[in-house]
Amino acid sequence: MQITQILFLIFAAIILGSAFKVVTTKKMIHAAFWLIVTLFGVAALYAMLNAGFMAMVQIVVYVGAIAILFIFAIMLTRKELLDSAAPLNKNWTVAALFALLSFSGLFTLLNNWRGFANTAPELSADMDTITELGTALVTPNAYLLPFEVASVLLLAALIGAVYVANEAKSE
Amino acid sequence: MEFWKDPINTIFASLLKSFTSGGMSEVLATILIWLIGILLFVTFAMVLDIFLVWIERKVVARFQDRLGPNRIGPFGIFQPFADIVKLLIKEDITPVGADVILFNLAPIFSMMSVLLLWAIMPFAPLMVGVDLNVGMLYLVAAGSIGTLSVIMAGWASNNKYATMGAFRTVAQMISYEIPMVAAILVITVLAGSMGAVGIVEAQEIPFIFYAPLTFIIFLISAIAELGRSPFDLNEAESEIVAGFHTEYTGMKFGLFYAGELLHSFTFGGFIALLFFGGHRFFGLEELGPIVGALIFIGKALFFYWVIMWVKYTVPRIRIDHMLAFNWKFLTPLAFILLMVTALVGRLFLESNWLVPALFLSNILIAWLTVEYLKSHARKEREKEEALKPSAQMTQH
Amino acid sequence: MQNPWIYIGLFVLVGMFIPIAAIAIAAFLGPKKPNAIKQSTYECGIETVGDSWIQFKAQYYIFALVFLVFDVETVFLFPWAVALNKLPLFAVFEGIIFILILLAGLVYAWKKGMLEWA
Incomplete structure (x- = not known):
């Protein structure tokens, strides 16, 4: 086994284990911290693929902003609402069945897919992926429209947040 | 001479040679050398940190017209070491x-x-x-x-x-x-x-x-x-x-x-x-x-x-x-x-x-910002002053 | 050894090891005489009432939301900024439009009074 494979297995185990803890742990805030472990694991996978930009974006956006937002949200809710209910309810057998079914479905689908055998094209050592990405983002034939739509989407998110917060404030 | 031009890579190359000559694989040798290098580097950072404590205390003392640590060693330079010993043996x-x-x-x-x-x-x-x-x-x-x-x-x-x-x-x-x-x-x-x-x-x-x-x-x-x-x-x-x-x-x-x-x-x-x-x-x-x-x-x-x-x-x-x-x-x-x-x-x-264009545009933005702040402050002040007499009226 | 992230990974390991070592040495050297008073929560000498889970201002959450939007924006702008000098002039305007749309959002939040602490 290659060293990268061992590393991949370690990170995959960390991601799966912490994701499992997110849904089973009883304290909400612990779930948030386990989620952060998961996100770091994903960032490590990106770094292993030499996708440094994606790894850093993963940490800056998900760990630095979204996880903090989660923690703020948890701390804002009253304690009586949290920590009391068990993480499992009585329908868990049905849920497990559906999870198993969808897993086996995906497994059969992906097992017959030949894409796994393809290897990624080798990048030349002096290729600057960030410049390529930046060029692609503003070239009309490439991703210019999604790039500008992204800003409109962010604007909509901001306006929505302001609207909801205003409503909550006036109540 | 090579050493002074590129110390890190010279040391790295010589270490790599001596490591791999013992039959170690190149990947493992590189990782080991990196690990040693990082350990030394981080240790350097920590030692620097110890002196930063001394600098911080000395500088704040001078700002506040005091002497700062001056008992242990010349100019109290060994004070942070005493601090560390104290921190280590605290409960x-x-x-x-x-x-x-x-x-x-x-x-x-x-x-x-x-x-x-x-x-x-x-x-x-x-x-x-x-x-x-x-x-x-x-x-x-x-x-x-x-x-x-x-x-x-x-x-x-x-x-x-x-x-x-x-x-x-x-x-x-x-x-x-x-x-x-x-x-x-x-x-x-x-x-x-x-x-x-x-x-x-x-x-x-x-x-x-x-x-x-x-x-x-x-x-x-x-x-x-x-x-x-x-x-x-x-x-x-x-x-x-x-x-x-x-x-x-x-x-x-x-x-x-x-x-x-x-x-x-x-x-x-x-x-x-x-x-x-x-x-x-x-x-x-x-x-x-x-x-x-x-x-x-x-x-x-x-x-x-x-x-x-x-x-x-x-x-x-x-x-x-x-x-x-x-x-x-x-x-x-x-x-x-x-x-x-x-x-x-x-x-x-x-x-x-x-450079001149960028510098001038910066100056222009700074000027506009200051002007905007001035007018904003004036508006705020006028608003306050307009409110004041009426506020006094209601008090009486 | 193409991947510079192996170096970062090693740095993370060493960066964790040094503080852990410091705490471990301190735990080994220091006395261990716990008692109830010593371990009680510090609150300037008064006994603590309730637990530390106090209700926070909702405003913290609003600022975190605004921050999130701008954080994602800057992530989009980084590749644009790197490639800018090699791109035609209209690429600059595309970036400027991107920023202006978001600044409009900031102005909206400002006018709606979301940026007030009170």
């Missing part, structure tokens, strides 16, 4: 109700987030841990680990003051991250690179002349990121004891404290790197990478001193002012600067007028 107290695992992880993460920044610090052209092509995003990412450690410490301590302090700190750190990143974006536009080495290489003329206003924005938001006065609401002694590290004792407190000082020094280094040409100093860096590294450390120490100067001169600001200053002033200004720099920089690309 480690974990308060009741604390979340033990998170409580212990917080100081480790706090220190780690600072040490991680050292991986990309370019002391000299060939003396850099690793030149990431996403270096500046890495700086932001390491900062978010620091934010995380604060919230961990605050929550795990099971102390109201600690939680309050953590919340304030996180609100401040995330708010001021935006103008800081915008300032870094201005530098990225100018350098055409996100890597630390690329940014230094682009500075034939230091970027302070291209973007003086951006420097001011970066300095302010860096101080806020560090949580130092005037932005030290996180540990406002008179209000919430010591903020998020209220319950920490002994070495764990020491790690938070040392982490803060090393963080300040590191940001001094980043200011030198982003705006003052890193290791460049009037061609003196041609003498060799070691001279370059010394110049870089000197510049970093100077900006560390500037941060201390601000800290011990300016009083703490209120939380609503802190947030308003960021969102209503610094953030719009930083993004306007980014747009202007991108436009002017692109228009005058590769012309001799690039």
